Amino acid sequence: MGRYVIRRLLQGLLTLFITLFLLHYLMALSVQIRGNPALLFFGGERTPDPAMLAQVERLYGLDDACYDRTGDPCLAPFVERMQNYARGDFGTTLTGNQDVGELLAIWIPNTLRLFIFATITLVTLSMILGTWAARHHGRFVDHSVRGTTILIDSVPVFLVLLAYVYIIAVPLTNWARGIWGDESFMGQLFRPSYSADYPWVTIIIPGIIVGTVGLATLTRLVRASQLENLGSDYVRTAKAKGLKRMRITVVHVVRNSMIPIVTGVGYTFAYMLSGAVLTEGVMGIPGMGRMIFQAVQRQETNLVIVGLTASAVVVITVTMIVDLLYAALDPRIRYE
Amino acid sequence: MAQTLRVVGDTLPGADMNAPLLEVEDLQVEFAVRGSRIPAVRGATFAVEQGQTLAIVGESGSGKSVTSQAVMGILDSPPGHITGGEVRLHGVDLLQQDAETRRTVRANHIGMVFQDALSALNPLWSVGFQIGELFRMHRGTSRKDAKLKAIELLDLVGIPDAKNRVGQYPHQFSGGMRQRVMIAMALALDPEVLIADEPTTALDVTVQAQIMRLLRQIQEDRDMGLILITHDLGVVADVADEVAVMYAGRIMEQAGIHQIFERPANPYTKALLKAIPRVDTLGQELEVISGLPPNPGALPGGCSFHPRCWAAEDKCSIEDPPYETVATGHRSRCHFAEEVYRDER
Amino acid sequence: MSESLSSEAPQASLWKDAFRTMRRRPDVILAALILLFVATMAVFPTLFTDKDPTRCIGRDARQRPDTWFRGEHPLGTDGFGCDFAATIVHGTRPTIALAVTVIVFSILIGLTLGILSGYYGGWVDAIISRALDVFIVIPLMMGAILLLSLFRGRGSSGGLLETVGPPALALTLFGWMEFCRYTRAVSIETKNLDYVTAARCLGAKDRRIMFRHVLPNAVVPVTAVVPTTLGSIIVAESALAVLGVGVQPPATSWGVLLAKGTEWAGGGYIYLFGLPLVLLILTVFAFATIGDALRDALDPKLR
Numbered sequence: 009m010g011r012y013v014i015r016r017l018l019q020g021l022l023t024l025f026i027t028l029f030l031l032h033y034l035m036a037l038s039v040q041i042r043g044n045p046a047l048l049f050f051g052g053e054r055t056p057d058p059a060m061l062a063q064v065e066r067l068y069g070l071d072d073a074c075y076d077r078t079g080d081p082c083l084a085p086f087v088e089r090m091q092n093y094a095r096g097d098f099g100t101t102l103t104g105n106q107d108v109g110e111l112l113a114i115w116i117p118n119t120l121r122l123f124i125f126a127t128i129t130l131v132t133l134s135m136i137l138g139t140w141a142a143r144h145h146g147r148f149v150d151h152s153v154r155g156t157t158i159l160i161d162s163v164p165v166f167l168v169l170l171a172y173v174y175i176i177a178v179p180l181t182n183w184a185r186g187i188w189g190d191e192s193f194m195g196q197l198f199r200p201s202y203s204a205d206y207p208w209v210t211i212i213i214p215g216i217i218v219g220t221v222g223l224a225t226l227t228r229l230v231r232a233s234q235l236e237n238l239g240s241d242y243v244r245t246a247k248a249k250g251l252k253r254m255r256i257t258v259v260h261v262v263r264n265s266m267i268p269i270v271t272g273v274g275y276t277f278a279y280m281l282s283g284a285v286l287t288e289g290v291m292g293i294p295g296m297g298r299m300i301f302q303a304v305q306r307q308e309t310n311l312v313i314v315g316l317t318a319s320a321v322v323v324i325t326v327t328m329i330v331d332l333l334y335a336a337l338d339p340r341i342r343y344e
Numbered sequence: 345m346a347q348t349l350r351v352v353g354d355t356l357p358g359a360d361m362n363a364p365l366l367e368v369e370d371l372q373v374e375f376a377v378r379g380s381r382i383p384a385v386r387g388a389t390f391a392v393e394q395g396q397t398l399a400i401v402g403e404s405g406s407g408k409s410v411t412s413q414a415v416m417g418i419l420d421s422p423p424g425h426i427t428g429g430e431v432r433l434h435g436v437d438l439l440q441q442d443a444e445t446r447r448t449v450r451a452n453h454i455g456m457v458f459q460d461a462l463s464a465l466n467p468l469w470s471v472g473f474q475i476g477e478l479f480r481m482h483r484g485t486s487r488k489d490a491k492l493k494a495i496e497l498l499d500l501v502g503i504p505d506a507k508n509r510v511g512q513y514p515h516q517f518s519g520g521m522r523q524r525v526m527i528a529m530a531l532a533l534d535p536e537v538l539i540a541d542e543p544t545t546a547l548d549v550t551v552q553a554q555i556m557r558l559l560r561q562i563q564e565d566r567d568m569g570l571i572l573i574t575h576d577l578g579v580v581a582d583v584a585d586e587v588a589v590m591y592a593g594r595i596m597e598q599a600g601i602h603q604i605f606e607r608p609a610n611p612y613t614k615a616l617l618k619a620i621p622r623v624d625t626l627g628q629e630l631e632v633i634s635g636l637p638p639n640p641g642a643l644p645g646g647c648s649f650h651p652r653c654w655a656a657e658d659k660c661s662i663e664d665p666p667y668e669t670v671a672t673g674h675r676s677r678c679h680f681a682e683e684v685y686r687d688e689r
Numbered sequence: 690m691s692e693s694l695s696s697e698a699p700q701a702s703l704w705k706d707a708f709r710t711m712r713r714r715p716d717v718i719l720a721a722l723i724l725l726f727v728a729t730m731a732v733f734p735t736l737f738t739d740k741d742p743t744r745c746i747g748r749d750a751r752q753r754p755d756t757w758f759r760g761e762h763p764l765g766t767d768g769f770g771c772d773f774a775a776t777i778v779h780g781t782r783p784t785i786a787l788a789v790t791v792i793v794f795s796i797l798i799g800l801t802l803g804i805l806s807g808y809y810g811g812w813v814d815a816i817i818s819r820a821l822d823v824f825i826v827i828p829l830m831m832g833a834i835l836l837l838s839l840f841r842g843r844g845s846s847g848g849l850l851e852t853v854g855p856p857a858l859a860l861t862l863f864g865w866m867e868f869c870r871y872t873r874a875v876s877i878e879t880k881n882l883d884y885v886t887a888a889r890c891l892g893a894k895d896r897r898i899m900f901r902h903v904l905p906n907a908v909v910p911v912t913a914v915v916p917t918t919l920g921s922i923i924v925a926e927s928a929l930a931v932l933g934v935g936v937q938p939p940a941t942s943w944g945v946l947l948a949k950g951t952e953w954a955g956g957g958y959i960y961l962f963g964l965p966l967v968l969l970i971l972t973v974f975a976f977a978t979i980g981d982a983l984r985d986a987l988d989p990k991l992r
Contacts, residue, residue, distance in 0.1 A: 034835065154981065301932065
């Protein structure tokens, strides 16, 4: 077990390292092909004073000669960047000159809160719907669960969000405030945009909406694994042991079905990050997703790399947790 | 009597201890597949007494496993449906009992051993947990005591170093050892009847013999009724007291073990016997039964065996043969049972 | 050769069975009809409209489709006076072309890398698996946004390739992993099967084994995910367009129409947003339904 964990950890670190380098290289290529984003510092003025330009370039670590040679992987700045990260220095933003490390401390918790609600929604809904469909295998309930989840999945999340923000949110908020008052939980819940004063409540609805991404896939997975287990030999044995229905479900079906489901949730996580970009943009949540998109548009090289690094760390950690959970759930893996 | 030792709460209400241990009468099972109903068991009748071993022999698809699952009450439904007959334990018809009573009958009164122990044991729980679960759920035993009981049982079925192996998982056991775990589990609550469904099919020949010996020994020690389901007549020769031969959902012949082997009264049994390799026929070519078992969805008219039967006549394809007694305790389903019995055919 | 027969005969019946099961489901038939309609629009746009989407008359702008499917402008006109029916119909081809391009190249990359890594193992597998890990870490949308923003061109001027090229490239680069994973798993499984060992003993070359034995086995799981993936590519294209980094106006696609539509929807011209949205949802739903049915049909165990 210990060796398995260590091997998995090293693998994750390697993946992270390669990802970091790939991002860095893409950025370098972009600078090499399209010109220096440090120009932005001068508000789009095309011919700034060369001395000042050099100073700004130095400030943002873009002064290395490699940025003028197309195709150069720019190893020296990469090493420098890695050293800075190791010291906890994530640089500053081009516009506004803020410390990225401090901004991350605000953005990451917001995105994590979004993910918590999204994951809870996704897992609860798919478990309930999948189990329900499996119980009524081949009958009306099964078909309608399937049709409904596919339909929900077919509507792009950002469109649901737009519809929510522009059409549903305002009347719903007014209605809720009329009954429970402005400052109540319900009064804040349906707000069309995020509010820093209510960091948990105002993130619930966007979280639920993001949680419907991949609902059809996960429901399908739950249904399939439960069906497989319900028809398995060891469930037949459990019946022959005269165990109660509830006991069979909890001890012999659910745990065995958890393995594919845990894997499914792990993979869905990467897709949720994509959902976060649009959700955070539409709902005005100051999180990683919105930050990455804005940074890309403003060509904030450093910010994009930091943002995608954070997202890579999250994905790698989640996959690692999934693998470890896998080992914890299935004794056959521990000893291999 | 052994039954008096059993926990009071587990005795079957209305049970008559003088009635035969387990009787199955005219059991009918059908499967609903794509709108049509396919007969799997068509009137099986047999009985097991305490301390007796009944072997149910038949090719795959003959309905023997379905019969055992119907008796046990674990038939997958849908698609399976019991459409008629009785399964009486100490005179009580189990098919008339509610689900809760049926549940307590399982494991307490009837234990079951399955063919493939690797898939029949849950891969995610230790064998100790899976055996102990019976005591915890049916007897309210504590986790710790349940584990001790599990060790005791593993010891009983001949698993060496039971104390350490109790915490191991099914995949860590060899095939034969896994089957012993299965047996331990079936024996845990000291049932009066043990049903073993092809208990040795998935095992090596040498291990097969060990498992059969273990089953027989346990059956004798505990004075249980044993129903042994197998496709291999050879396996049952030195274990069974009574043999029922099944074909296409019907019992074709039933008799004491010696009767079956020495004076079969059914062409199908005869054909089966000829297909067993024997020392006294060494060097000769084994006879095979030509053709395949019939599709249960499209059974041939008359006697189901007639298309493959060497003794068949026109009559066989039209008329269903009756199940007749040819000698005391010896019944056969064949138009020419008497002649076959007297070896005139 | 008998060895190849043994591996292909069950495949043929698997497909035949799958087709037969699918044909009986009403939802699949409906989905197929929707897709047929969309495909016809993409290939023969002139069957549906005789207007030129680029001929716009300013004084006809923002005519609501009051007459519905009849009259001069069956679905009204957009903000610049272009016939909206023609715009939608002609926007179908780039959308579908993009989806098909992405899927074809993703499958090619995925199959090739998957077979190579699964079949050869060793360092080939190590490198490809690492690449797989890295690309999975960067989610499809993020990767596409990153690439498209970093290397944004100066706006495209009309040709199908130029319009569809950049988003197609970006989506392909971050879309091949699923196919690679499936193919790799199948290759590892297949290369140890008895008939493959037998073929190798008979002196079959690596390439022959890969094409004759491994590839046919990979086709089943790969095909099963194709329709669903096509749906998600169409969604991704529209998301990229709404973010302003996908297909660039003046070229059209459903995504571009949606992006423009969001601006008009608030002002009371909901049809400019609603019609392309309905078309997009129907298409994605049709793909997902067929994908779901196909997976069921190809994996009888899960039925």
